[in-house]
Amino acid sequence: MATYLTPNRHGYSVRFSPFNPDRLVVATSQYFGLTGGGTLFLLELTAEGTLTEVHNYQWTDGLFDVVWSESNPSLVISASGDGALQLWDLNNPKCNPVKFREHKKEVYSLDWSKIRQEQLFLSASWDCTVKLWDPNRQNAINTFSGHKQLVYNAVFSPKIPNCFASVSGDGTLKLWNAHNPSLPTTFRVHDAEVLSCDWCKYEENLIATSGSDGFIRGWDIRNYNQPIFQLKGCSSAIRKIQFSPFSTSVLASVSYDFSTRIWDFKRSIEAVEIIEHHSEFVYGLDWNVLRKGQIADCGWDSLVHVFNPSSLKDL
Template identity: 40%
Template sequence: MKVFRSPARHGYAVEVSPFIPNRVACAASQHYGLAGCGTLLVLDDTETGVSLVRRVQCRVYAVDWNQTRGENLIVSGSWDHTAKVWDPTLSHSLNTLRGHEGVIYSTIWSPHIPGCFASASGDGTLRVWDLKAAVCRLAIPAHKAEILSCDWCKYDQNIVATGSVDCSVCVWDLRNVRQPVNQLQGHTYAIRRVKVHTQTHTHKHTHTHTHTHMAWLVFLTTCSVKCGRCSAGPDSIKTPT
């Protein structure tokens, strides 16, 4: 087994590059993210072992690779309430996006809309960002407690799921965010991770701090007629031509 050791750092999040299969991005922190410094690591799995591609000192909790081929970008969520976008070939961030009022625990690129990602924070909000304009397009007060995780539906650009310390999962339609389209309850501890199934949008998976795992079957209804009564959604965050 190949091992990479980063002294005085504990792995907090790791994501495999969608286009470079032997490359991973890792968020590492002192004291398991409770205090101290943090580091963003980009690593390659080679025949001779795990090699360091890039090390950046930053207070980071979450990482995710861009799904657009050729861009090779990473988005991170930080202790300082900012989301940063990185090119792993550079030692500095390309963009710093501000708006959250708490730690950003989760960041996820849209698999549908280029230059768009969502972030979940300890301030209880889910935010949708437009990278080209460097602005927040949508801010949703998704939970009355910290949100630890979010994930985008792979089959519907309008659907995002959030998991919170209030032990619930909320499923949001970004075209109308007045209330969630589904709220799932069953865990008795904070939900550390939520993932939408990669083969069907009706399945969600959740994981708690006590290592309890649940699989959910969710039926979503969608509106096929534009009535003009819904709030702004992904139509307002598509990349300008």
């Protein structure tokens, strides 16, 4: 396992590059994101199996998420507590980022469309809106209002063009047409705040949600009267979930119970592996799409880990 310490910065998000299997970025905040600034770390896995810092980038407010461009390997976008988005050119660390300012409160989630011809990204905010952006324009293309409480996560469908999902503290999942902000499909998925959602990479109608109730639920968007699976085991809120890029039924999760877990909903309702290498809330999670079986996580203990869970060798 490769580990990196981000001194006096608490981890919120970690993302592998979609172009280079050894590069990743980590969004962090001072003072657990309550006050102070933020630092974006560009890290690299070495041939010796360690993590080293390539560069870091400073912002005046805490950074809560970061996402790579799907078309340019040197561009990333971060989201901060002051409602701003920052487009960084990693090859020019001395240049100020391009800023996007429309949200009224903290921006908590970013996603870049995997459909390359679109070149669009989403931002989800505590102002209860989701915004659709073109990185070459200063103003958002569309604003999506409808959630009654803060929006924690918004993610594009990897299979269905112009479709994305959002989840909120109001307990609902909404499915949106990116070109029609007024008519989302809405259904209640948890009797609690919904903190994360993710689409299956192989089944276009399958989406999973996680909540502050400690449940992970899978839904068929064609028939959402009841979940098609429900996973339980975390003793606290599940902050983030992600489907494996290499398997239909495998997911990973991170939780406020300090754990990272691997699940296979076709095998068991319980986690197939529990990894406990953090001493604080675990916030960030990502699969390496270029290296099978590799995961990164980060947490409020200022640690970033890159590792290969043993259960994935069997799965």
